[in-house]
Amino acid sequence: MIVARSPVFQLGVQSASPLAVIVGVYLLFAGHNNPGGGFAAGLVLGAVVTLRTVAGLQRPVYGPTLITGGTLLVVAVAAAPLLWGDPLLDQKVVSVDAPVLGTIKTGSALPFDIGVTAIVVGLVIALLDGLSTSEALVPDRGSPSPHRSSS
Amino acid sequence: MRNMTWLLLAAHIVGVAAAAIAGRRSMKTGLVVAAVAPAATTLFAASELIASHPERIDELAWVPGLDLTFAFRTDALALMMTLLVSGIGALVFIYAAGYFSDDAAGSSRFPASLLAFSASMLGLVWADSVWTLFIFWELTSITSFLLVGHKNTDASVRTAARRALLITGGGGLVLLAGLLVLTGEIDSSLTGLTPVSGTGASLAAVLILIGAATKSAQVPFHVWLPGAMAAPTPVSAYLHSATMVKAGVLLVAVLGPAFADVATWRWLGLAFGAASMLWGAIGALRHRDAKLILAWGTVSQLGLLVTLLALGSDKAIFAAISLLFAHALFKAALFLVVGEVDIRTGTRNIDELHGLARSMPVAFAVATAAGLSMAGVPPLLGFMAKEAAVEAVLEAPNLDGLLALVAVVSGSVLTVAYTTRFLLGVFGPAATAGRSDTEVAPGRAAMTAPAVLLGLAGVVGYIAAETVTSLVGPAAVELAPGADAYTLIRWPGLKTAFVVSVGIVTAGAALGALLSRRSTAIPRPVGADAADASIENILAFAPRFTGRIQHGSLPVYLATMGTTASLAALPFVFDLSIDHLTLWDNPLQGVLAVAIVVSAAAGVVVRSRLGAALTLGAVGIGVSALFVNHGAPDLALTQLLVETIIVVGFVLGLGHLSRQFPEKSGSWRAARLFMSLAGGLVVMTGLAAASAAPTGVAPIAELADTAVSEGGGGNVVNVILTDTRALDTLGEVVVLATVAIGILALARVRQAEVLT
Incomplete structure (x- = not known):
């Protein structure tokens, strides 16, 4: 990709990405009671993918899988209450008493949010894919591109 | 049965x-x-x-x-x-x-x-x-x-x-x-x-x-x-x-x-x-x-x-x-x-x-x-x-x-x-x-x-x-x-x-x-x-019509959208009343406002594209700081993350363009200046009018109650997104997924065109 792949940048992105993934997952679960949520989590995870792609650590892949998977999940969660005779998108709240962790309360909003996250990440990957396609294949128009590394 | x-x-x-x-x-x-x-x-x-x-x-x-x-x-x-x-x-x-x-x-x-x-x-x-x-x-x-x-x-x-x-x-x-x-x-x-x-x-x-x-x-x-x-x-x-x-x-x-x-x-x-x-x-x-x-x-x-x-x-x-x-x-x-x-x-x-x-x-x-x-x-x-x-x-x-x-x-x-x-x-x-x-x-x-x-x-x-x-x-x-x-x-x-x-x-x-x-x-x-014959005529007319309105010129698209939005917001001017406007809720808002205005002004005058992208990012971060100050952490978080991704995207896209903005002729530059000013003014008056004319009681108390009792969550914003108004969210993410699939399809088409 375009940005110079300096080792410092690569190393920085590489060591930061696990932390950023944790933040993203935290935001996903925290969203019910604190700032966060599926959209924010998707953006954080999308940013991780973007940075890793820019740093040359990975290619933007699995976009279609995430988009279709996310959409199917969201639609399934939305339609599931119909099977029990409840209206579309009716929220189910489940509370579980687990040892060590204490009471865990969750609901059908969680898989819904996971689906949203997957779609947002998939969208970011799709954008990256589109950009990288044009980047790799469009012939150089002769404009000065000082950012392009020769390596 | x-x-x-x-x-x-x-x-x-x-x-x-x-x-x-x-x-x-x-x-x-x-x-x-x-x-x-x-x-x-x-x-x-x-x-x-x-x-x-x-x-x-x-x-x-x-x-x-x-x-x-x-x-x-x-x-x-x-x-x-x-x-x-x-x-x-x-x-x-x-x-x-x-x-x-x-x-x-x-x-x-x-x-x-x-x-x-x-x-x-x-x-x-x-x-x-x-x-x-x-x-x-x-x-x-x-x-x-x-x-x-x-x-x-x-x-x-x-x-x-x-x-x-x-x-x-x-x-x-x-x-x-x-x-x-x-x-x-x-x-x-x-x-x-x-x-x-x-x-x-x-x-x-x-x-x-x-x-x-x-x-x-x-x-x-x-x-x-x-x-x-x-x-x-x-x-x-x-x-x-x-x-x-x-x-x-x-x-x-x-x-x-x-x-x-x-x-x-x-x-x-x-x-x-x-x-x-x-x-x-x-x-x-x-x-x-x-x-x-x-x-x-x-x-x-x-x-x-x-x-x-x-x-x-x-x-x-x-x-x-x-x-x-x-x-x-x-x-x-x-x-x-x-x-x-x-x-x-x-x-x-x-x-x-x-x-x-x-x-x-x-x-x-x-x-x-x-x-x-x-x-x-x-x-x-x-x-x-x-x-x-x-x-x-x-x-x-x-x-x-x-x-x-x-x-x-x-x-x-x-x-x-x-x-x-x-x-x-x-x-x-x-x-x-x-x-x-x-x-x-x-x-x-x-x-x-x-x-x-x-x-x-x-x-x-x-x-x-x-x-x-x-x-x-x-x-x-x-x-x-x-x-x-x-x-x-x-x-x-x-x-x-x-x-x-x-x-x-x-x-x-x-x-x-x-x-x-x-x-x-x-x-x-x-x-x-x-x-x-009429079906064929419609099919022949459609690409001509689409070609006319979807001409592919980004500046004209932006000008059309901006002008339309400005005109649409025009009626709000009449709702404007000075009495409701206050300078600020607390002085920090003033500081942030100055930072935002300075960044925006820098974005107008700067001649390098990368610089313009960064000043826009700064404006966005300033706005999310305003959200935090106003007590809307969710909004601020989302705004911040979106800004981050957009700046990275800009950086990626800028590789295809020259470093500096090209010189523009006087009349086109003047037209754009006018549109920008009009857009800014309209948004400003619109927001002021909206805050000046609150109707009814804010539904926040009711929403907060139902969020806990029915949605089972303390974050009202997210309960609205995933439960109260989940149908809207469903529609939005489906649109998002459709857009993503469209982007991928277009990228593939281009790939195929370039390769052949």
């Missing part, structure tokens, strides 16, 4: 999947698997009718907030239609197993689409809410498109399928508009309708009748029906005789009570019906393809049904329901016979078919029974139904009754004429002496048996007139309570109606025998050509 309708529909859906899988082995296997669900549904309808259960309604709240429910009812009318849809459906599946050869193409697709159509049709006849009805109405359009276009390698078949889809689909849109108007006047339920009146009712009547006319092939929307004969004959027999084309008639019947007092409904219905009855019959007399004769005859018969329903008297409705039942039986039988003739002789042209009465005696017997039933000759079911129709129009008073009488009598004469011509043409001896009989291949039991059953039904229906009355009578009573006074009569004796009938049959038979000797030129399908 409650919820039986759901179970049966679920069985159809499972059957569609099973038929698609079984169809991979062979067409026959797929069709036999597909026949199970309709057969079960027929048994259900028959047992309900025999046990004479009271009508039941199965309901499912779909979106309670919008008053959208899936509601199915199984009253006498719905059960009678179920008997036709599923009973004839099961027979057609068996017939198709004989019709197709084992190596037929599309063996996985065809049985599944035919069963999917059958399920859509069931949903339509069971629907008890206008919206449920509309959904299944559209589903029948789509599934029938797949069926008409079955031979998708043939360009003319594709054209015919597209024409059918666009006409019935366009009619669906008109119907939707009509239903929206109608539900402004009445409830969305389809039973116990109260008469409506007024301008709204007249408008709804016109729109709904047009929608019904497109589906039921009424002149001038009939042009898709003859073209749809490009479908395999089992499809024509099922869709274009018994079921789909009856959907429009059924709609007119079901909504009739609501429009009882609307003159527009009666007159437009009579106009559609009378025109179709006559023009359809004339069409049937002009064509030489046996299947086209029947198709045009269907247009004519549907016209008769619409005429009777538009007339709206108790007797007319009783006659219409009886005829609808009789027509489904005899027309399906005739189509099945034509399919058999086609398969065994290789032609459907009545000029090339000679002496089939000798070589195909069973088919001849079935066709004669069904044809005479269509012509209204005793001792057949069609006679009793036609007799009721003639009596109904004879009794009808006033001008509309007279119009209906003229149309029904002349339409019936022509019907007898084309039936005679059909029977003589297909089965009779050669018109010119010396032509040898057409060669006939051996028969197939799977094709003969269903046709024989349907043909016999017309005879049995006459003998068991009381049973048929107990079937169609209650169905008619659902629409007109006074219809229970009428029964089907085997032999009326020398009454006016009977004398008229004798006259009709005599005149028609003479005319048909005369015309069958003449070989007229096959008429050009003028209407279909005109419809195709």
Whole structure:
């Protein structure tokens, strides 16, 4: 990709990405009671993918899988209450008493949010894919591109 | 049993999947698997009718907030239609197993689409809410498109399928508009309708009748029906005789009570019906393809049904329901016979078919029974139904009754004429002496048996007139309570109606025998050509129009959007009031505002593209800091993350562009400056006006309560997103996913273009 792949940048992105993934997952679960949520989590995870792609650590892949998977999940969660005779998108709240962790309360909003996250990440990957396609294949128009590394 | 309708529909859906899988082995296997669900549904309808259960309604709240429910009812009318849809459906599946050869193409697709159509049709006849009805109405359009276009390698078949889809689909849109108007006047339920009146009712009547006319092939929307004969004959027999084309008639019947007092409904219905009855019959007399004769005859018969329903008297409705039942039986039988003739002789042209009465005696017997039933000759079911129709129009008073009488009598004469011509043409001896009989291949039991059953039904229906009355009578009573006074009569004796009938049959038979000797030129399908030409014109116009508005110039897009948004926000200026404006809630907001303004100003003057991207990022971060300061951490978090991704995206995209903004000429620069200033001003005044004019009490307290009690979460914003307004979120993410798929597809196209 375009940005110079300096080792410092690569190393920085590489060591930061696990932390950023944790933040993203935290935001996903925290969203019910604190700032966060599926959209924010998707953006954080999308940013991780973007940075890793820019740093040359990975290619933007699995976009279609995430988009279709996310959409199917969201639609399934939305339609599931119909099977029990409840209206579309009716929220189910489940509370579980687990040892060590204490009471865990969750609901059908969680898989819904996971689906949203997957779609947002998939969208970011799709954008990256589109950009990288044009980047790799469009012939150089002769404009000065000082950012392009020769390596 | 409650919820039986759901179970049966679920069985159809499972059957569609099973038929698609079984169809991979062979067409026959797929069709036999597909026949199970309709057969079960027929048994259900028959047992309900025999046990004479009271009508039941199965309901499912779909979106309670919008008053959208899936509601199915199984009253006498719905059960009678179920008997036709599923009973004839099961027979057609068996017939198709004989019709197709084992190596037929599309063996996985065809049985599944035919069963999917059958399920859509069931949903339509069971629907008890206008919206449920509309959904299944559209589903029948789509599934029938797949069926008409079955031979998708043939360009003319594709054209015919597209024409059918666009006409019935366009009619669906008109119907939707009509239903929206109608539900402004009445409830969305389809039973116990109260008469409506007024301008709204007249408008709804016109729109709904047009929608019904497109589906039921009424002149001038009939042009898709003859073209749809490009479908395999089992499809024509099922869709274009018994079921789909009856959907429009059924709609007119079901909504009739609501429009009882609307003159527009009666007159437009009579106009559609009378025109179709006559023009359809004339069409049937002009064509030489046996299947086209029947198709045009269907247009004519549907016209008769619409005429009777538009007339709206108790007797007319009783006659219409009886005829609808009789027509489904005899027309399906005739189509099945034509399919058999086609398969065994290789032609459907009545000029090339000679002496089939000798070589195909069973088919001849079935066709004669069904044809005479269509012509209204005793001792057949069609006679009793036609007799009721003639009596109904004879009794009808006033001008509309007279119009209906003229149309029904002349339409019936022509019907007898084309039936005679059909029977003589297909089965009779050669018109010119010396032509040898057409060669006939051996028969197939799977094709003969269903046709024989349907043909016999017309005879049995006459003998068991009381049973048929107990079937169609209650169905008619659902629409007109006074219809229970009428029964089907085997032999009326020398009454006016009977004398008229004798006259009709005599005149028609003479005319048909005369015309069958003449070989007229096959008429050009003028209407279909005109419809195709307009479709082609629209298709040619669309890229020109799109090319004009989607020119691909990013600055012009932005200018258009910016100017439009500015103009749209202009009215808010008048809501502006200085009194409500305060400098700041706390001084930190001032500091942030200065930082934002400085960043924005830097973005305007900076000449490097990267610099501009970064200043925009700074503006965004400043705004999210403002959100934090205002107590909206969720908003701030999202804003921050979006800004981050956008800046990275900018950096990626900037690689393709020069480092600096190019010099722009004075006038374009001035125009952009003006637009930017106008946009900024409008947003500013808009926001100020919005904060100056709060309406009502802020709903935050209520939202916070329901968030914890119903959504089970403390974060009100996210509970709104995932629960309270989850339908909106669902819509948004689906849009997002669609956009993403679009981006990927465009990227792939570009990749392919560059590589080749």
